Amino acid sequence: MKMNWYSWLLLLILVLGTFLRVWHIDQIPSGIHADEADGGYTAYSLLETGLSPHGTFNPLALDDNNTGGVHAPLYTYSQALFVKFFGLNMFSVRGPSVVYGSLTLILFFLVLRRLFKSENTALLGTFLLAVNPWAIHISRQGLGEAISLFWVMLGATLFLYSEKKLYLMVLSAVAFGLALFSYDAPKIFLPPFIILLIFFTRDTIFKLKSQLFIFGVVITLFYGVMLHTAFTSNGLYHFSRASVFDRIAENVNTERYLTTSPLWLSQVFHNKLTIPLKRFETSYVSIFSLNWLFINGSGNLQQAVGNHGQFFLFELPFFFIGIFLAFKKSIKLGIFLLGWMLLGAVPGGLTTGNYAYRSVHVLPIPIIFSTLGILWFWEKSNNFSSVFKLLAKPSLVVIMLIYTTSYLHTYFFDYPVYASEYWNKQQNEVVRDLISVEKNYKTIYIDGGEPWAITYAYFKQLPPVLYQASYKSSMPFGGDPETIQIGNIVFAHFHLEEVQTPSLVFPKGSLLITDGNKFPQYPTLKTYRDSGNVRVVFKMLEVK
Numbered sequence: 001m002k003m004n005w006y007s008w009l010l011l012l013i014l015v016l017g018t019f020l021r022v023w024h025i026d027q028i029p030s031g032i033h034a035d036e037a038d039g040g041y042t043a044y045s046l047l048e049t050g051l052s053p054h055g056t057f058n059p060l061a062l063d064d065n066n067t068g069g070v071h072a073p074l075y076t077y078s079q080a081l082f083v084k085f086f087g088l089n090m091f092s093v094r095g096p097s098v099v100y101g102s103l104t105l106i107l108f109f110l111v112l113r114r115l116f117k118s119e120n121t122a123l124l125g126t127f128l129l130a131v132n133p134w135a136i137h138i139s140r141q142g143l144g145e146a147i148s149l150f151w152v153m154l155g156a157t158l159f160l161y162s163e164k165k166l167y168l169m170v171l172s173a174v175a176f177g178l179a180l181f182s183y184d185a186p187k188i189f190l191p192p193f194i195i196l197l198i199f200f201t202r203d204t205i206f207k208l209k210s211q212l213f214i215f216g217v218v219i220t221l222f223y224g225v226m227l228h229t230a231f232t233s234n235g236l237y238h239f240s241r242a243s244v245f246d247r248i249a250e251n252v253n254t255e256r257y258l259t260t261s262p263l264w265l266s267q268v269f270h271n272k273l274t275i276p277l278k279r280f281e282t283s284y285v286s287i288f289s290l291n292w293l294f295i296n297g298s299g300n301l302q303q304a305v306g307n308h309g310q311f312f313l314f315e316l317p318f319f320f321i322g323i324f325l326a327f328k329k330s331i332k333l334g335i336f337l338l339g340w341m342l343l344g345a346v347p348g349g350l351t352t353g354n355y356a357y358r359s360v361h362v363l364p365i366p367i368i369f370s371t372l373g374i375l376w377f378w379e380k381s382n383n384f385s386s387v388f389k390l391l392a393k394p395s396l397v398v399i400m401l402i403y404t405t406s407y408l409h410t411y412f413f414d415y416p417v418y419a420s421e422y423w424n425k426q427q428n429e430v431v432r433d434l435i436s437v438e439k440n441y442k443t444i445y446i447d448g449g450e451p452w453a454i455t456y457a458y459f460k461q462l463p464p465v466l467y468q469a470s471y472k473s474s475m476p477f478g479g480d481p482e483t484i485q486i487g488n489i490v491f492a493h494f495h496l497e498e499v500q501t502p503s504l505v506f507p508k509g510s511l512l513i514t515d516g517n518k519f520p521q522y523p524t525l526k527t528y529r530d531s532g533n534v535r536v537v538f539k540m541l542e543v544k
Contacts, residue, residue, distance in 0.1 A: 006119045017130030018102040021139040026090040030416035031425030034451035036142035037458040040093035043079035045464035055468035060229045074182040075144045088461050093142035100150040101139025107153040114160045125371040131404050134310040134363050145360045148183035151175050169211045177222025185347035185358045192343050200336040284349025287359050298356035301419040305410050311366050312403045318373025325372045341365035417531045426528040426537040431459050444489045447514035453484040453491040506543045513540050
């Protein structure tokens with residue numbers, strides 16, 4: 001089949017998008033944090049023993065070694081496939097996200113072409129997604145956001161293309177169902193989104209009652225399994241630990257007494273309904289601030305680069321123009337797209353501080369609106385006066401190029417340095433040094449608990465049977481129930497804030513690794529400093 005220029009351009013965009021997701025994936029971000037190490041080592045443990053590092057196995061909810069709860073398993077299974085062929089390394093940890101992020105570009109192209117029946121719209125939108133800061137970020141880390149977006153987009157794509165094809169409708173339901181086991185956000189996002197999707201396609205879908213019924217049965221079965229897993233396997237813990245409902249009673253009691261009003265009146269305004277509602281309002285609305293979307297992005301440097309928005313600033317005016325154009329094209333289309341964006345922020349809104357990760361299903365829609373606005377400007381520029389007509393299109397291209405290259409420079413050259421602590425680079429250096437000297441000491445104490453233990457196991461490529469045995473047999477040290485002992489290394493939280501010298505807690509001749517602010521007057525073997533070489537993050541010392 002002969003390829004036309006649209007096909008070649010799409011191929012070029014896909015190659016660019018994949019390159020930006022895979023280039024130096026083993027080095028950028030600059031370290032592997034505990035959640036990534038946990039996922040990679042869990043995949044390794046499943047391959048080697050059929051069990052998690054804790055010595056258990058629930059195919060629908062894997063143990064989370066860093067939180068005490070469980071996490072959705074699909075990404076870990078994807079990692080297992082990579083570990084099988086490439087070994088336990090950074091590429092295997094992050095490689096699945098590269099694949100899912102790249103495949104999402106194709107799905108996005110298909111959705112745009114279906115919604116707007118325009119090759120130009122589909123191509124430009126796919127390009128904007130290929131270079132988008134948020135999309136690149138989630139596609140270059142070993143976590144569940146990229147796979148979550150992929151399965152939701154696949155479900156939406158199949159549903160939009162299904163028409164009278166029952167098998168596509170069933171596959172759509174399966175894709176949505178698998179999304180439930182890819183990450184926490186779809187569990188909240190999908191029910192109202194599916195209703196919105198049915199509303200959007202109601203003119204055709206309501207004529208296919210049998211197909212819609214089967215679709216609903218499949219979705220219901222997946223949800224039933226997910227809910228059963230969530231309530232029987234502590235599956236809600238991972239999401240709830242940072243939710244707006246956390247520590248409600250404590251906050252209610254505090255707010256009721258920080259007032260001059262009588263208690264009966266204070267109870268009206270400070271209760272278990274008003275406090276989480278206020279938190280949700282604050283968290284939910286924050287994602288739609290212009291600063292969050294287009295200027296500085298998420299303030300969490302693990303979830304975003306911090307010096308750029310989740311979208312490019314040049315998209316800002318076109319974003320609002322695009323909203324107008326979507327509603328102008330079709331009220332139903334405008335409601336669908338705007339509803340998708342508003343619903344996508346709900347999981348993040350239920351989280352204190354609105355994690356960019358949990359609002360990931362917002363991601364495609366601002367790009368669609370910006371695409372419509374840019375194409376409108378491009379066409380309208382033909383009607384400008386001669387001078388403006390001559391400058392408009394080249395100026396837009398140059399501005400887009402400046403912002404895009406600025407972000408890419410920040411991500412690939414600056415971000416690995418200033419965000420190194422967020423990616424545990426210093427901790428990784430400690431663990432590598434620990435592995436090289438561990439035979440020189442009878443006992444080594446790591447002040448940090450299981451996140452350190454799983455990172456050590458990852459870098460050591462510790463046989464999973466040893467980790468499983470250590471986890472089951474370790475006894476609490478210093479009152480810390482999370483103690484894990486692997487060989488001669490004890491991982492625990494030692495609570496050393498009031499301790500004047502390490503010899504009061506640890507035996508002489510042992511090695512201690514602790515935070516940089518502990519024992520400031522005590523001689524150290526080695527210090528690990530922040531990216532600016534100003535502050536000591538961790539220190540290694542011998543107990544004398």
